[in-house]
Amino acid sequence: MVLEKYILAVITTNPSKVPSGATVFSCENKEEMESIAANLEAILDGIAHALNEELYVIVKH
Amino acid sequence: MNEYTLPIIFGITIGTLTRIYMLRTDYRQYPTYLHGKIIHTALGFIAAGLGSVAIPSILNEEFTAITFLTLAASQFREVRNMERNTLTELDSYEMVPRGKTYIEGIAIAFESRNYLVIFTSLVSVLGYLLFNIWVGLIFAVIALIISRVLMSGGKIGDIVDVEYVKPRFDGAGLYVDNIYIMNIGLPQRQEEVLRYGMGFILRPKNFNARSTIANLGQRQAILHDVSTALGVYRDSGTPALVPLAKRDLNDGRVGVFVLPQEKNIDKALKIIGAVPTLENAIRMPTERNTSEERSQS
Numbered sequence: 001m002v003l004e005k006y007i008l009a010v011i012t013t014n015p016s017k018v019p020s021g022a023t024v025f026s027c028e029n030k031e032e033m034e035s036i037a038a039n040l041e042a043i044l045d046g047i048a049h050a051l052n053e054e055l056y057v058i059v060k061h
Numbered sequence: 062m063n064e065y066t067l068p069i070i071f072g073i074t075i076g077t078l079t080r081i082y083m084l085r086t087d088y089r090q091y092p093t094y095l096h097g098k099i100i101h102t103a104l105g106f107i108a109a110g111l112g113s114v115a116i117p118s119i120l121n122e123e124f125t126a127i128t129f130l131t132l133a134a135s136q137f138r139e140v141r142n143m144e145r146n147t148l149t150e151l152d153s154y155e156m157v158p159r160g161k162t163y164i165e166g167i168a169i170a171f172e173s174r175n176y177l178v179i180f181t182s183l184v185s186v187l188g189y190l191l192f193n194i195w196v197g198l199i200f201a202v203i204a205l206i207i208s209r210v211l212m213s214g215g216k217i218g219d220i221v222d223v224e225y226v227k228p229r230f231d232g233a234g235l236y237v238d239n240i241y242i243m244n245i246g247l248p249q250r251q252e253e254v255l256r257y258g259m260g261f262i263l264r265p266k267n268f269n270a271r272s273t274i275a276n277l278g279q280r281q282a283i284l285h286d287v288s289t290a291l292g293v294y295r296d297s298g299t300p301a302l303v304p305l306a307k308r309d310l311n312d313g314r315v316g317v318f319v320l321p322q323e324k325n326i327d328k329a330l331k332i333i334g335a336v337p338t339l340e341n342a343i344r345m346p347t348e349r350n351t352s353e354e355r356s357q358s
Contacts (some may be wrong), residue, residue: 041247041250048246049245056246
């Protein structure tokens with residue numbers, strides 16, 4: 001199956017904001033969040049989108 | 062040897078040469094190498110043969126021979142299929158794909174060029190038989206000029222004004238002028254995008270152009286042409302570095318965002334201006350009103 005427009009992972013420093021049903025990576029601070037997002041972007045072939053300062057999603061396009 | 066041998070050889074030669082002349086390898090790099098060229102030269106030879114024998118068969122009152130031309134039609138429709146299939150297969154491995162509309166345009170061009178070869182051969186044999194070889198040559202040159210006019214379509218530069226705009230970020234959103242392109246989250250990606258990215262605004266000159274450049278295939282063709290000519294800062298697995306063209310819904314302008322290897326603004330402007338307007342993308346909404354008025358009057 002080919003996925004289009006699908007949230008593969010959520011990276012956040014504020015886990016309380018994240019809905020259930022997604023793979024969540026909770027991080028201590030912004031630097032950790034950015035490095036994990038960068039790695040996941042490369043691994044998953046997705047794009048890291050910033051929804052706000054404390055919430056990144058990796059989306060398959 | 063009979064009276065028609067020389068005219069037919071003449072027609073076939075002229076037709077095949079026409080096909081070779083039309084088979085230029087340009088910046089689009091297609092067809093590229095020897096094998097692609099051999100296929101099309103061979104098909105051009107067949108087309109030239111069909112065009113050359115038409116006039117002699119009429120003069121011999123063998124009118125059924127003309128039905129051979131219908132064979133040509135189905136033969137060259139096959140050429141279009143062949144080109145379409147090849148290009149579609151290859152497209153999935155392009156860094157920046159051509160897109161289906163562009164492929165269809167190329168395939169149509171290959172089919173129609175064979176018909177132009179038939180036309181050239183037919184006209185030059187006609188000139189040879191009615192007058193002499195020199196008139197045949199003159200006819201061939203005229204047919205070649207007509208073919209040249211017919212095979213070159215319009216350019217994007219004719220229907221839009223192109224202008225360079227530096228892309229910028231507003232938060233995580235990437236903008237070209239006021240047109241939103243995409244959301245890029247990571248700061249290092251944003252830096253890359255600002256370092257390598259170029260933005261262009263295509264402002265349609267009239268209402269028809271607005272619909273034409275709105276066509277997704279046409280936009281993809283622009284991205285593909287710019288990326289082939291200037292290189293592309295991209296690799297597989299980096300979807301964040303994809304060139305995109307988005308539309309301003311208010312006034313129909315299109316914002317083009319590309320990541321070329323060579324950041325040369327003048328060259329890029331020229332290339333965008335020279336992108337062919339794909340005949341499958343051309344829309345003429347203004348023609349509708351006029352034709353209705355005509356039918357009423």
